[in-house]
Amino acid sequence: VKLDIEAEVGFVVGVPSAHGTPVPxxxxxxxxxxxxxxxxxxxxxxxxxxxxxxGPFLGKSFATSVSAWVTPLEALDAAR
Structure with missing residues (x-):
């Protein structure tokens, strides 16, 4: 199997939105x-x-690794 990485950012939701309603x-x-x-x-x-x-079904559903850390948004305020 020839593996390739795709670095991505995940959002951790703290407060849910109404089902089917986009958040402004x-x-x-x-x-x-x-x-x-x-x-x-x-x-x-x-x-x-x-x-x-x-289309890319099995090749894209191979595996996902999630970081052990969650960075709160407040920790990024100084970098804005």
Whole structure:
């Protein structure tokens, strides 16, 4: 299996929104507690084989690693 990494950012929700209702950008900080790093592993050899007839299904659902840390949004205020 030929693995490839895809670094991504995950949002940790602290307050849920009403089901099916989008959260306005102005209310982002009221709903999102913090951020975490993710690694979305992709099996590129499987992805190449299946992509033409089906699209990236099995190659994209290979595995995901989640960071052990959640960074609260307040910790990032100084970097804004």
């Amino acid at each position: 950008l102005a209310d982002f900080r009221e709903h999102v507690f913090g951020l975490s790093l993710l690694n979305d592993w992709s099996a590129r050899d499987l992805q190449a084989w299946e992509y033409v007839p089906l």
